[in-house]
Amino acid sequence: MPVRVETFDSLDAAASALRSTRSARFFGGGTLLMRAANHGDQSFDTLIRARDPSFRHIRSESEGVSIGAGVTMKEIIAHRDLSFLIPAAQAVGGPAVRNMATVGGNLYANSPYGDLAVALLVLGARIEFVGQGGRGVEIEEFMRDRDRHQGSIVRAVVVPRPRDPSSFRFVKVSRVKPKGISLLTIATYLPQSGGRIRGARVAYGAMGPRPLRATAVERLLDGQYLDSATIERAAAAACDGIEPRTDSLASSWYRREVVGIHLKRLLTGDRR
Ligand SMILES: Cc1cc2nc3c(=O)[nH]c(=O)nc-3n(C[C@H](O)[C@H](O)[C@H](O)COP(=O)(O)OP(=O)(O)OC[C@H]3O[C@@H](n4cnc5c(N)ncnc54)[C@H](O)[C@@H]3O)c2cc1C
Numbered sequence: 309m310p311v312r313v314e315t316f317d318s319l320d321a322a323a324s325a326l327r328s329t330r331s332a333r334f335f336g337g338g339t340l341l342m343r344a345a346n347h348g349d350q351s352f353d354t355l356i357r358a359r360d361p362s363f364r365h366i367r368s369e370s371e372g373v374s375i376g377a378g379v380t381m382k383e384i385i386a387h388r389d390l391s392f393l394i395p396a397a398q399a400v401g402g403p404a405v406r407n408m409a410t411v412g413g414n415l416y417a418n419s420p421y422g423d424l425a426v427a428l429l430v431l432g433a434r435i436e437f438v439g440q441g442g443r444g445v446e447i448e449e450f451m452r453d454r455d456r457h458q459g460s461i462v463r464a465v466v467v468p469r470p471r472d473p474s475s476f477r478f479v480k481v482s483r484v485k486p487k488g489i490s491l492l493t494i495a496t497y498l499p500q501s502g503g504r505i506r507g508a509r510v511a512y513g514a515m516g517p518r519p520l521r522a523t524a525v526e527r528l529l530d531g532q533y534l535d536s537a538t539i540e541r542a543a544a545a546a547c548d549g550i551e552p553r554t555d556s557l558a559s560s561w562y563r564r565e566v567v568g569i570h571l572k573r574l575l576t577g578d579r580r
Pocket of ligand 1: 333335337399401402405411414416424489
């Protein structure tokens with residue numbers, strides 16, 4: 309089936325075309341959509357693009373850094389205000405994919421994809437949509453209810469900068485290095501005050517259909533010193549309340565077995 313591509317100069321025009329065209333999908337970098345089209349996906353016959361410059365901005369704001377949803381992984385890696393996101397952006401595919409893959413597309417990517425989204429979730433990013441004023445929605449709410457936002461265009465993501473860069477850690481575990489797909493992705497944000505963790509956030513990718521928070525681990529870490537006893541307790545609870553997925557890369561059982569090991573390595577700073 310032929311696929312029509314419509315390109316608009318403004319995001320507003322693209323959003324209204326998306327609303328009024330049946331079987332249309334918004335096109336970010338196309339790394340997933342073009343693959344789907346090539347594999348014969350017939351769920352869409354029109355791709356809507358926007359070349360609005362505001363879609364590609366990276367701007368420091370009081371709240372954090374506002375990143376246009378059309379910004380690519382390669383652009384994140386090259387931007388000096390986004391150095392804290394380099395490990396996550398660098399984890400997405402190989403150079404050719406990172407050259408095209410956008411922030412907006414990563415938010416909608418199904419597991420085992422969505423590595424950048426795991427980092428955005430742990431940092432408490434906010435998602436802004438085209439044509440919807442106000443403050444947008446917290447990424448957690450967006451992830452919980454992502455299907456409801458199909459048909460909307462994400463305009464930008466506002467990411468709070470970690471106060472202390474060492475409080476944010478990210479690891480992607482894959483069988484093939486360096487370009488393998490995620491078997492498990494973990495991001496932690498553990499700001500400290502007086503030596504104790506305050507406001508712990510831990511997120512996983514590839515453990516469910518989309519990135520999720522490890523709330524049992526967060527509860528164990530919060531208010532504690534990051535010492536070996538705390539790390540052992542966190543690792544033991546790594547899978548509490550979570551039912552890992554089984555896919556072609558790993559079974560639910562395997563993910564359950566290894567998540568604590570990788571969480572412990574991340575928390576101790578063991579970079580194996
Ligand atoms: C070979 C290969 C390797 C890959 N490896 C990884 C990897 O290691 N890690 C990883 O996370 N991903 C990986 N991916 C998946 C993908 O490249 C990334 O997730 C990427 O960020 C998707 O962005 P995109 O702009 O290409 O999305 P697109 O293909 O353009 O779109 C994907 C979905 O998102 C929607 N969308 C896109 N932008 C917006 C927006 N602004 N607003 C609303 N909806 C939007 C589209 O409508 C579509 O449903 C890989 C893909 C390939 C082909």
